[in-house]
Amino acid sequence: MKTLITNIRLWDGLAEQPTEGAALLLEGARIAWLGPAEDAPTGPGTDIIDGRGGTLLPGLVDAHVHLAWGGETHPQGPLAAALAAAAAMLACGITAVRDLGARDHSAIAAARAVQAGQAPGPAIVAAGRPLALPDGYVAGVAVEVADPEAVRAAVRAQVDAGAGVIKVIASPVPARPGLTVPRSFGLDNLRAAVEAAHAAGLRLTAHAHSLPGARDAVLAGFDCIEHGYRLDADTIAEMARRGTWLVPTLVAMEAAQAPFWGDDQPAGTRQRALERWEAAVEAVRMARRAGVRLATGTDAVALVPLDAVRREVALLVEAAGLPPVAALRAATSAAAELLGVAHETGTLAPGRRADLLLVEGDPLADVTALKRVQGVWRAGHRLAGRA
Ligand SMILES: [Zn+2]
Incomplete structure (x- = not known):
């Protein structure tokens, strides 16, 4: 044919x-x-x-999705939710995604179903469950680990389950409001994750919305930083030197802050929302100037609509000042390289x-x-x- x-x-x-x-x-x-x-x-x-x-x-690549996020409420369960999201993304022209975790291995099962031709969807590289410190991520989602030995075992468990990438919550997120958590997963823990993942031939990526977790993940040898909203010039220079990727997910930051930066908001609230947004945009501008490799990611469907990669491309151009061709490379050839599928797509x-x-x-x-x-x-x- x-x-x-x-x-x-x-x-x-x-x-x-x-x-x-x-x-x-x-x-x-x-x-x-x-x-x-x-x-x-x-x-x-x-x-x-x-x-x-x-x-x-080329079809678009979203390098940061959560196909099964919230899927436990789907009448047919999280695998059906993941496959429904995958089919809808494909219809928007998204032909490859990297799934960065949920509370079970449904995204890995979805990756297998698509690969076997049993369901329509983008090619899926899936992380399985993320690793986090105790109480250091959304409750019930991550495998909680506190020391390097537990980290290595948790990485191996994701590898054995069929993960194609390892995700670590390098900047802890309090599991409950009012909880205080460390500002980093810890350099020794991060190094243990790198050793175990690289030994299995997998790349790692770090959830790093704040600076301490991002800096430690880069120094430990992580392949990629997600969000990076507070990256500073020194960390960005180190990323450029090491070839560390950045997936800036500006669309997720926009979704989180935009409701608070309207004229109807109290001045302090408005100012803080704008400050967070401007720091995130400035990090992308600095990364671009330093030659850090960029790929598009969104946090769909956990935080933003499933076609959000289109908005991410637009934000890279309109807000961060990338030429359209650079933003489109971040959404196609560059992201395929990050996923390890550039020889195919x-x-x-x-x-x-x-x-x-x-x-x-x-x-x-x-x-x-x-x-x-x-x-x-x-x-x-x-x-x-x-x-
Ligand atoms: Zn995410």
């Missing part, structure tokens, strides 16, 4: 500029060819799709899996074009309908 998508603007996930008047040939699950429309190989049995006015790009090239998004207009000129979905292909299979 061959399909030619022709008369398109094509952006491959990397180039500075899209190519006008292009075409792309799919064969089975893979991209077989791409180039100028007039050179397109056609023949009997090739379906032709005229994509005039549209841009074809995240760019358009012959041999890559055909995980594609066709949108009306030119997202490199106006990133809100990502909302105008005209077609989504996952492993060469076109989804019915529009989103």
